Amino acid sequence: MIDLTLQVNALSDLIQPLREGPARVLVAISGPPASGKTTLASELARRLNDQKCETSVVPMDGFHLDNDVLVDMGELSRKGAPQTFDGAGFVHLVRRLKERVDVAVPLFDRSRDISIAGARIVPASAEVVIVEGNYLLFDDAPWFNLAPLWTLSVRLDVPMPDLRARLIQRWLGHGLSSAAATRRATSNDIPNAQAVLDRGLPATVTLLADGTLQGLEPS
Numbered sequence: 122m123i124d125l126t127l128q129v130n131a132l133s134d135l136i137q138p139l140r141e142g143p144a145r146v147l148v149a150i151s152g153p154p155a156s157g158k159t160t161l162a163s164e165l166a167r168r169l170n171d172q173k174c175e176t177s178v179v180p181m182d183g184f185h186l187d188n189d190v191l192v193d194m195g196e197l198s199r200k201g202a203p204q205t206f207d208g209a210g211f212v213h214l215v216r217r218l219k220e221r222v223d224v225a226v227p228l229f230d231r232s233r234d235i236s237i238a239g240a241r242i243v244p245a246s247a248e249v250v251i252v253e254g255n256y257l258l259f260d261d262a263p264w265f266n267l268a269p270l271w272t273l274s275v276r277l278d279v280p281m282p283d284l285r286a287r288l289i290q291r292w293l294g295h296g297l298s299s300a301a302a303t304r305r306a307t308s309n310d311i312p313n314a315q316a317v318l319d320r321g322l323p324a325t326v327t328l329l330a331d332g333t334l335q336g337l338e339p340s
Contacts, residue, residue, distance in 0.1 A: 124332075125161060129168045131334055132275065132326065136249060139272050140174065145221050146249040147270060151257035151324065152277030153314035154201065155287035161277065161328070162253040169249055177247045179218065181254025183227030184211040185236045201313050203256055208263045215270050218243060218250050255313065258322040268322050276324035283330060284314045 132148075139146045150162045162178045169176040184207045191197040196205050217224050228240035243250055256264045258274060268274075279287075288310040292302035327335040 125164050128328055128332060128334055129161070129164045131337065132165055132273075133168045133172065135273060135326070135337065136169065137172070137174070140248050142272075144219050144272075145247070146272045147215065147218060148249060148251045149257040149267070149271040149274040149324075150251060150253040150277070151259075151274065151317075151321075152255070153279065153284055153317040154255055154310050155284050155291060155314070156277040156279045158253040158255075158277060161275070162251045166249075166251050174249055175244075175247045176249040176251060177243045178251045178253065179214075179226050179243060180229065181206070181211060181252065181257065182229035183236050183240070184208070184214075185229055187236065188234065199309055201255075201309060203259060203261060203264065203313075203316065206256070208256070212263050212266045215252065215267055218252070219270060221245050221248075255317050258324055259317065260320040260322050265322065271325075273326070274324040276321060276327045278327050279330050281311075281314065281318065285311055288314070 136146060136148060148165070150158045150165075152158050159180070166176045166178045185200065186194075186205055186207060188197060188200070191200055191205055194205075196202070199205055214224070214226065222245050224243045225239040226241055226243055227236050227238045229236050257267055257271070258276060259265065285306065288306040289299075289302045291310075292305045293299065297305065325336060329335065
């Protein structure tokens with residue numbers, strides 16, 4: 122993983138002037154699974170909070186459909202694909218986040234593999250909300266309704282061979298054998314990653330795998 126200090130500083134510099142508007146600043150951190158979204162969102166939020174800009178992070182993963190629902194849909198093996206989220210509910214949440222009010226958000230408990238409703242409050246005092254997830258710039262219904270809501274959007278562009286290695290390593294870290302980790306990654310995670318790459322909408326800024334930032338002026 123590259124040192125993100127320069128990239129975080131550059132993104133922070135883009136966000137600061139956007140705070141002058143009446144609405145909350147919504148920053149999308151989008152990219153395929155294992156592209157580094159969570160790390161970037163966390164580091165950027167830390168930087169903004171250090172600059173006295175109150176910032177919250179909202180993961181898209183809180184909108185995973187429950188496993189029992191996925192079983193009924195015949196989609197449990199595809200958990201993490203676009204159709205296995207409450208996409209319409211997520212779009213509604215992002216619209217609410219645009220207002221400077223308290224907003225309850227769900228979070229995903231990975232240890233129990235469930236989403237927990239109302240697990241955290243984004244306070245009205247938060248000037249910036251960083252939203253991170255796979256499908257924030259995804260060209261399919263209902264996800265494409267999100268694009269106009271972002272004040273600033275950042276895409277993480279990681280080559281598929283790197284994503285494949287990271288996704289396999291992720292499952293190895295969960296104790297799976299090499300064969301089982303490869304099978305889990307290739308049967309679901311990698312197709313999801315390819316869908317994000319193939320159907321991505323334009324972003325304000327793209328972070329390349331080598332750390333280069335493209336498009337540094339917000340639209």
